[in-house]
Amino acid sequence: MNEQNYAIRPKAILLMGPTASGKTALAIELTKQLPVELISVDSALIYRGMDIGTAKPSAKELEQAPHHLIDIRCPSESYSAADFRCDALAAMADIVDNGCIPLLVGGTMLYFKVLIYGLTPLPSSIPEVRQQIKRMASEKGWCALYNQLCDIDPISASRIHPNDLQRLLRALEVFFISGKTLTELTKTSGDTLPYDIYQFAIVPESRELLQQRITLRFEQMLASGFETETRTLFERGDLHTDMPSIRCVGYRQMWAYLSGEIDYNEMVYQGICATRQLAKRQMTWLRSWENIHWLNSHSIEDARDKVLHVLSTKHHR
Structure with a gap:
């Protein structure tokens, strides 16, 4: 691709990171400095009525920085990576038409991969x-x-x-x-993303700090009414543990508690362990990711400044 064609590609910012790493806080900080609109890249935040257990941005945060692709599905509905790519590309085109830069933020690494590299031609199920x-x-x-x-x-x-x-x-x-x-x-892919993309990953300084954050956040979810939220879903009668929504980390463990399979303390323990395992898998993805700029979550301001510095330089696909 020649320099001229590359120059006319619209910019897109991708902000990744493990759960509880500070992605939302950094994204909101960036909205104060850049003409961006946010797109959620999270397979749990798509579901309505699942706010506390997914650590969905608060009403105040969403008012301050609206996110595309949040609350777009009922928990009884399915949503694939292909659905995400289609919705994200449409949202990105609208954002560019509005004269803004798409800022995609989240931790569902498969969604990021499908967005960047296209859909993989996998065999149909037999x-x-x-x-x-x-x-x-x-x-x-x-x-x-x-x-x-x-x-x-x-x-x-x-x-x-x-x-x-x-x-x-x-x-x-x-x-x-x-x-x-x-x-x-999956090394063979479909259509690649027609944007000049800038990729960032925000992570805590150490694994121990990330684990502390995960434990603290799970405890905060419980204090904020996570059990009541899940009980409302549980009592609907049309949801079960084979559904992607109820398999989400935290909800699966709370569901087991509400079903009488485990006691409260075991639910808390399993919920925290499952969240730590999720973060570990996210870090595995990120370590093998190409063309990524690493940000330290110790200071959101420093992370913001590094993003702004990278964006001020030329091509960083």
Whole structure:
């Protein structure tokens, strides 16, 4: 691509990071300095009525800095990475038409990947293969199948939680159908993003600090009425733990507590552990990410200044 064509691409800012790293605070700070509009890149924030457990920006924050793609689905509805790409591209085009820069902020790394590189041509699901995998699971246990995935495709396995049976099933299915791993196939992508993108990741100084933040935030969620919020969803009667909304970190553990499967203290412990595991998977994605500028969450002002400095230089795809 020649210099002239590159120069006319609109800018887009991508702000990533693990859960509880300060992404929202930095994004709001950037709205005070730049002509940006925010787009949420979060597979949990799309759901209405799931505010506390998803750490959704507060009403005050949303008034100060409105986000696209928040509260766009009922928890009973599905939403795919393909849906996100379509919605995000439409929102980005509208933002550019308004004379602003799209600022995409969130922690759902698969959404960022699909947005940048396009949709991967994966084989369609085959019911017979799925049933075969489920039979293997009933005989050997899902743990054995996860270990099998670790041998076949260690990169995908590092990004999939052993209890995320849907993604584990899909990764094995893709291999059994195509003979190629998910990692191999995702190197082939569709349409790339037609923007001059600037990518940033905000992270705490240490893993210990991130874990402290996660624990504190989970405790704050509980104090803010997380149990009541989930009970409202629980009592609707049309939601269950096979749905992506209820599999969200925190909600899955609270659901188990409300179902009488675990006690309150165990729910708190499992909720914090699951959130830490999510952050670990997000960091695994980020460490392998290309062309990223690292920001320290110790000072939001310093992180903001670094973003502004990078944006003031030329091309940083």
